[in-house]
Amino acid sequence: MTDKECRKIIHIDMDCFYASIEIRNNPSLQHQPVAVGGMVSHRGVLSTCNYIARQYGLRSAMPTAQAFKLCPNLVLLPVNMPLYKEVSQHIQSIFYRYTELVEAISLDEAYLDVTDCSFCYGSATWIAQAIRQAISAETGLTASAGIAPLKFLAKVASDINKPNGQFVIKPEEVTEFIQNLPLCHIPGIGKVTTQRLSQMGLHTCADVQQIEQSLLLNKFGKIGQRIWLFSQGKDNRQVQPHRKRKSVGVEITLLKNITALDKGIEIVKTLYFNLLTRIRHSCPYIPLENIRRIGIKLKFDDFKITTLEKSAVELNQENFIYLLRSIWQRSAGREIRLIGLHVHLPETTNEKQMSLF
Structure with a gap:
């Protein structure tokens, strides 16, 4: 048996994380369709929704206006990111009781490599069960887990018995499962x-x-x-405790669609300074002059998205405006709903990484 096949990887995925926290704090919402997201008046989208809301066809990233058409009695709550981060930090502390090899994907999702963990007699299945029980007892929330020798299979497995369940793919089951x-x-x-x-x-x-x-x-x-x-059953990716941040971006969903390029340029100017602020805050160890790849994104009124990037250029406002002029031609008469700017960070950097938790 190869080292790859001996690995024990757990993928933990919280169930409807934001919505579940809100329902935990307000139990009267327990049997109602609940979503967390932006308001209709601000052309918001849903961040997440509970399973009752999903029965109406609601999903993450759905425009809030569309969600209310499908589910008129939806309870919409604003995003409370400080609270969600606080709960996420608690959950992360539970992970570290079992292994230092924790790769945070988002506030509500992480990979754990428990190959060398001696707790629960070294059983990844029992470790996942113990973690889920601790999360439930200490936070009042439920989590689902997938256990497999390959990283991508652990993620696939965590979705099989959702919510509040887990699924195991043993090494000897990998070939048939993948087929x-x-x-x-x-x-x-x-x-x-x-x-x-x-x-x-x-x-x-x-x-x-x-x-x-x-x-x-x-x-x-x-x-x-x-x-x-x-x-082919090939996934050599390791659980990376300190994932490098690869990009930084900012975007805005416009209160009113636009068609004029001049208005788009004004928005890009504002976004550019917001982007610089985010880069300095998120990646203070990366000199701005080292960033040489930039990109721009547009979302049209039909919700189609297009992006355009350019490498070997300086990070400045003029280059983003140049990209905007180029990508604007793709609108083909459609109205612009969203504009975003992003940069790709240099491959080699001394940037200190911070956990997404």
């Missing part, structure tokens, strides 16, 4: 990619196992390579 795994369940594979794969006659990992890697690489680029490797 039967629908491609849409591979993390990072969206609806569009799934549709394109389906048009190629590819529906499960077993289908991908029958084709050459170069075919997917030519069609989909990096994501194609990812699909092919995962379908």
Whole structure:
């Protein structure tokens, strides 16, 4: 058995994290459809919603206005990020009782490598159970867990018995499990990619196992390579306790759609200074002159998104405006709903990383 197959990886995913915290603090909401997100008047979107709300078709990132059309009796609550971060820090402290190898993906999601953990007789299944019980007892919240020897399979497994459950994929079960795994369940594979794969006659990992890697690489680029490797049961990614931040961005959903480029330029000017502030706050050890790759994002009134990036350029306002002028042509008469700016951080840096918790 290889070292890869001996790894014990747990993926912990909190159940409807923001909404669950709000319901915990206000039990009268227990049997109502609840969502956390932005107001309709500010053209907000949902951050998360409970399972009752999901029965109406609501989901994360859905425009709040659309959510109320589907669920008129929805209880909408504003985002309380300081509270969510406080609870997340508590949950993180529970993780560290079992292992130092904790990779935070977001406030409500993390990977843990418990390969060398001696607690619970070294059983990853029992460790996951113990962690979930501690989270419930100490925070009043529920978490789901996936246990597997491969990182991506741990994430897939954590979604199988949601909410408040866990699922184990043993090393000897990996081959058969992957063969039967629908491609849409591979993390990072969206609806569009799934549709394109389906048009190629590819529906499960077993289908991908029958084709050459170069075919997917030519069609989909990096994501194609990812699909092919995962379908072969190859995932050598380690749990990274100190994940490097790769990018920083800011964006704004406009209160009113715009069509005039001049208005877009004014918004970019404001966003640019917000971006500099965020970079200095998040990555104080990275000199601004070392950032040489910038990008811009537009979301149209039909909710389609387009991005444009440029490398080997200075980080300045003029270059973002240049990108805006170039990407604006893609609107093809559509109104602009959102504008965002982002930068990619240098590969080599002494930046001190902070946990997302």
